[in-house]
Amino acid sequence: xxxxxxxxxxxxxxxxxxxxxxxxxxxxxxxxxxxxxxxxxxxxxxxxxxxxxxxxxxxxxxxxxxxxxxxxxxxxxxxxxxxxxxxxxxxxxxxxxxxxxxxxxxxxxxxxxxxxxxxxxxxxxxxxxxxxxxxxxxxxxxxxxxxxxxxxxxxxxxxxxxxxxxxxxxxxxxxxxxxxxxxxxxxxxxxxxxxxxxxxxxxxxxxxxxxxxxxxxxxxxxxxxxxxxxxxxxxxxxxxxxxxxxxxxxxxxxxxxxxxxxxxxxxxxxxxxxxxxxxxxxxxxxxxxxxxxxxxxxxxxxxxxxxxxxxxxxxxxxxxxxxxxxxxxxxxxxxxxxxxxxxxxxxxxxxxxxxxxxxxxxxxxxxxxxxxxxxxxxxxxxxxxxxxxxxxxxxxxxxxxxxxxxxxxxxxxxxx
Numbered sequence: 001x002x003x004x005x006x007x008x009x010x011x012x013x014x015x016x017x018x019x020x021x022x023x024x025x026x027x028x029x030x031x032x033x034x035x036x037x038x039x040x041x042x043x044x045x046x047x048x049x050x051x052x053x054x055x056x057x058x059x060x061x062x063x064x065x066x067x068x069x070x071x072x073x074x075x076x077x078x079x080x081x082x083x084x085x086x087x088x089x090x091x092x093x094x095x096x097x098x099x100x101x102x103x104x105x106x107x108x109x110x111x112x113x114x115x116x117x118x119x120x121x122x123x124x125x126x127x128x129x130x131x132x133x134x135x136x137x138x139x140x141x142x143x144x145x146x147x148x149x150x151x152x153x154x155x156x157x158x159x160x161x162x163x164x165x166x167x168x169x170x171x172x173x174x175x176x177x178x179x180x181x182x183x184x185x186x187x188x189x190x191x192x193x194x195x196x197x198x199x200x201x202x203x204x205x206x207x208x209x210x211x212x213x214x215x216x217x218x219x220x221x222x223x224x225x226x227x228x229x230x231x232x233x234x235x236x237x238x239x240x241x242x243x244x245x246x247x248x249x250x251x252x253x254x255x256x257x258x259x260x261x262x263x264x265x266x267x268x269x270x271x272x273x274x275x276x277x278x279x280x281x282x283x284x285x286x287x288x289x290x291x292x293x294x295x296x297x298x299x300x301x302x303x304x305x306x307x308x309x310x311x312x313x314x315x316x317x318x319x320x321x322x323x324x325x326x327x328x329x330x331x332x333x334x335x336x337x338x339x340x341x342x343x344x345x346x347x348x349x350x351x352x353x354x355x356x357x358x359x360x361x362x363x364x365x366x367x368x369x370x371x372x373x374x375x376x377x378x379x380x381x382x383x384x385x386x387x388x389x390x391x392x393x394x395x396x397x398x399x400x401x402x403x404x405x406x407x408x409x410x411x412x413x414x415x416x
């Protein structure tokens with residue numbers, strides 16, 4: 001029999017708030033995290049807004065000397081992990097360290113460090129490159145620093161699968177615990193790609209909204225006038241534990257992870273497969289893994305980024321998986337990216353945490369800026385305001401460039 005895996009803590013940081021309670025309160029209020037970018041000179045940029053984390057002081061979590069050796073994505077991971085560990089009450093010690101691991105994904109890693117050190121190279125030559133350049137920027141150093149911080153000596157991994165990175169990290173951590181390779185995992189994702197190259201690169205692809213004059217209404221998933229996504233930043237970290245391990249230490253159980261599904265589109269570098277076929281297979285795989293039928297799911301936190309094609313294809317895939325419950329609006333579906341922006345590799349961790357909060361509070365967070373749905377988007381997207389509802393089972397979707405897909409299924413603790 002496979003071991004059961006529960007969520008005992010979470011930490012969230014994004015443009016809407018710097019802690020999980022702040023994020024949740026912001027989502028219920030329909031707060032947009034988007035505004036003109038403050039972090040760099042916008043001269044020449046066609047897109048001048050994003051969902052930056054505000055009023056963040058990394059020195060609350062790491063001293064100034066050490067902080068200089070880390071990219072911003074690592075700062076976010078340490079902040080979210082700090083909140084998650086305190087929330088869970090999990091203490092790593094000599095008796096359990098070998099069975100506590102870390103799995104934190106990021107799609108891009110230290111973009112800010114790469115850009116800074118490249119400037120140093122161009123202006124001053126190779127001798128001006130910082131000796132901390134590589135460890136400050138590579139993707140797995142978020143997991144590395146978190147493991148060092150807590151003395152977690154179990155499995156230590158990082159996933160870099162574009163915008164599915166942290167969903168895959170949580171799913172893989174779930175399976176690590178299931179098969180007995182760890183009793184607890186600090187899992188999720190982090191991203192800090194609001195940089196000149198990050199924003200400029202996505203703008204060059206024509207992937208971003210260009211509503212520079214109205215940032216708070218720019219991200220509008222499922223709306224007929226959507227014109228692209230908005231880059232966000234931050235992190236989402238969950239503490240996963242084997243059920244009996246959590247019970248033995250008297251942990252407060254928030255939810256249970258019961259399913260994880262993956263798929264590949266094998267179709268296009270950036271575009272989704274026709275009819276959202278890859279998304280469909282990922283959701284079905286997650287439901288099969290969970291051992292439940294589609295009619296059990298009450299809420300879907302959609303990947304929906306506000307891109308013209310992606311939102312419609314995901315909606316079609318949800319219709320195909322959930323049938324009449326999707327079509328008659330019984331199933332609640334929302335895109336919290338309408339407020340947080342798209343955290344890229346950090347999105348799945350943030351949204352997994354939001355999905356757990358939706359079950360804890362029996363409330364579906366809204367999709368804001370949805371004034372008139374695209375005719376191809378026919379579901380109940382919880383427009384504008386949160387909706388109180390019975391949410392016993394929920395699914396969180398993440399899809400990424402390269403056709404990499406991941407879906408997670410959560411069960412409310414105590415649900416039948």
